[in-house]
Amino acid sequence: MMAKQVEQDQLYIGIDGGGTKCRATIYSIKNGVLGTGLGGPANPLHGFERTIESIMVSTQLALQDAGLRIEAVHNLYAGLGLAGVNLPALHDKIMRWDHPFKQMFLTTDLHTACIGAHEGGDGAVIITGTGSCGFAMVDGVSVNYGGHGFAQGDMGSGAWMGLEAVKAALLGIDKLGPETVLSETLKQHFNTTTAMGIAEQMAGKPSSSYAQLARFVLAAAEDKDQVALQIVESGAKYISNLAHRLMENNPPRLSMIGGLSEPLRKWLDPEIAKIVESPKQPPEMGAIFFAIQSVEQQSEKAV
Amino acid sequence: MMAKQVEQDQLYIGIDGGGTKCRATIYSIKNGVLGTGLGGPANPLHGFERTIESIMVSTQLALQDAGLRIEAVHNLYAGLGLAGVNLPALHDKIMRWDHPFKQMFLTTDLHTACIGAHEGGDGAVIITGTGSCGFAMVDGVSVNYGGHGFAQGDMGSGAWMGLEAVKAALLGIDKLGPETVLSETLKQHFNTTTAMGIAEQMAGKPSSSYAQLARFVLAAAEDKDQVALQIVESGAKYISNLAHRLMENNPPRLSMIGGLSEPLRKWLDPEIAKIVESPKQPPEMGAIFFAIQSVEQQSEKAV
Known part of the structure; x- marks a missing residue:
């Protein structure tokens, strides 16, 4: 070659x-x-x-x-x-x-x-770690979607999951949303029972700090926690949509890279999960x- | 007295x-x-x-x-x-x-x-400007809800509306969500047609910069823009819930303060809109x- x-x-x-x-x-x-x-x-x-x-x-x-x-x-x-x-x-x-x-x-x-x-060949990748984005290179033409950064983009990423979990926990503590095992887990993690106690510890923190909370969301979703399920399912739906959007460019292969690529896989649209190949x-x-x-x-x- | x-x-x-x-x-x-x-x-x-x-x-x-x-x-x-x-x-x-x-x-x-x-009397207030929160003082006991800061709280606020509008515009440009008059307005405002062009201009910006976009969302909602309607209705729903939560404490009066209190009023739960009194x-x-x-x-x- x-x-x-x-x-x-x-x-x-x-x-x-x-x-x-x-x-x-x-x-x-x-x-x-x-x-x-x-x-x-x-x-x-x-x-x-x-x-x-x-x-x-x-x-x-x-x-x-x-x-x-x-x-x-x-x-x-x-x-x-x-x-x-x-x-x-x-x-x-x-x-x-x-x-x-x-x-x-x-x-x-x-x-x-x-x-x-x-x-070295053509193909598409989805990167899901702290952030998320999609990229494809086909016949010398590249496209990319997402990857617009925390907190305005990067849906389905670790930082996005962590932010959604914090938002839901704050609503739950104010009794303006459901309190579930996930909010209990976050209260324990932050060693506080108040909304302000959580809000202060996360105020101004970078995306990587929010991404560290993603494991709690994924674990709670496994246990069918309703709030966690909603977060993970909507994040996975975005990643699946991103994959479909990439496939419109007819890349010969699609791979997922990053810390969340494995844990997210089971939540993806089965049509997408089926075609994802290892890098x-x-x-x-x-x-x-x-x-x-x-x-x-x-x-x-x-x- | x-x-x-x-x-x-x-x-x-x-x-x-x-x-x-x-x-x-x-x-x-x-x-x-x-x-x-x-x-x-x-x-x-x-x-x-x-x-x-x-x-x-x-x-x-x-x-x-x-x-x-x-x-x-x-x-x-x-x-x-x-x-x-x-x-x-x-x-x-x-x-x-x-x-x-x-x-x-x-x-x-x-x-x-x-x-x-x-x-000087007892009562409750909802503040909706750049941020949002609720506070009540009844018989010497105060409570407050919300006000957890951008981007993890402050739903229904100007900064929250601006952020939701940017998120929707970025999804629209990637063809991962609907493109409406609101996304066109934002592209004109940022003088760009690309998602990265918007994302870069807003990256790391404080809540006040996002709050400056709220007027576009409110104007588009008036014109029945579907994305803007969804943002304004869900923000107003949160503010209405906040009001109901405050009223559980039986304050004799409820007032709204801040730049968004007037424009949001028509979108509130009618039961709440009816009881809101001027400060x-x-x-x-x-x-x-x-x-x-x-x-x-x-x-x-x-x-």
Whole structure:
């Protein structure tokens, strides 16, 4: 599958940036994965300097892990998948970075996740973890739906489930909604019996804090708690709709990625649950395939 | 109604702190309102120093307006209604402030709004502006419901309506929900046709930014826009439930206060709309009544 123009001993690095960590993998076409490294947060929407630092830390650790000298970084073709680089301004800012790689190819984290999931081929992915969104790449055309962020989007995600659970518990305590096992669980978790006691502890908290409550919602839904069932069913309905919307673009495969993809599966529209396939490779391998494809295209253009 | 112990020429100042401004009114039992002053934000939950500064600015302007010298501040009994002082720690912090008044009496902004609305008598209030909440004072016992803050509470408020409208518009643009006149209006307002264009402009924005969108929702609901109708009807249903919950405490009167109280009225449960009465006095007058009542109680105890 690899074009002849690509040198057979060329080394690549795939970098998958995320809100909590950054993963780097060094790859040789001849020998496969040589080493991996883990850095800190690398979401350029939440800090450019920090992102660059995390990319460099994960890169250096991956070089070490591969038994390579630091200078080898100049021989690496790098593929980067980062959030927010669909915005031209942010894309340009990162491309202007005086990076140490032989060449750098940049795309969104959704794109590299999708390339990884389908091992370089076309397909669609739904990501459900702290947030949620859908992405598909078919015949060189990409689409994406959702992923509009907490609290205005990301339905069916962990943060959304946690927020809905808090809203329901507050209504229940005020006797303006049902009190169920789920609200009891939250009161115990927050070690309070008052609405203000919960509200204060969650005020101004980021989406990740709400996402930590999703496990209570999922567990209560298993036990047929009416409030939890309503939350999980409506979240799963949104994810199913997102899947149907992606399938309108005729992707050959559909995968789900993220911490909620397994627990949500049983609640999905059976038609969707049936066609969801496991991702073939992780997003950092997607970033490597992206770099390889980009080098190929470049060579083809040059011929 | 005023106890004999209170000197007839005693001056009072009522201070109503809010998230955007602070209102002070100087009042004489013999001659009524003598002067008013307006200061900046005075919500101690959002900044203690700023709150103290705004209280002092509004006080000085009120003294000037009343034709009094700055030193007259030491003769004023002050009634303060501030958000968040139901929390003992915040109450104590403000009471430890080295204030310039003859004596300072502190309670929540909900309490002074309620006292004002019912001219010192028992009653209930619903506040619907940027946020929403309900409060009642009956026979010396207060209750409050809602008011848990954006985005986990405050249903039926302006911020809640704006958030629901943004959520619906984003779903509509993704073709995962209906597109109506309301979503068209929002696209025009944000000068974009993409979901990401809206999402980015609202990301991380405070509740006041969402509340500015409420007017579009209310206008669209008037024109029978299906999405807007659903938002306004469900917000009004919550406010009606809040009113019923307050009435369980048998308050002799119920008033609604805040920018959304008028526009929401026609959407309320008719049973509630029928019993809502106009507030008799503004919250800063409630703060004055609160100071007068507190001085009276003090005198009674001393007798």
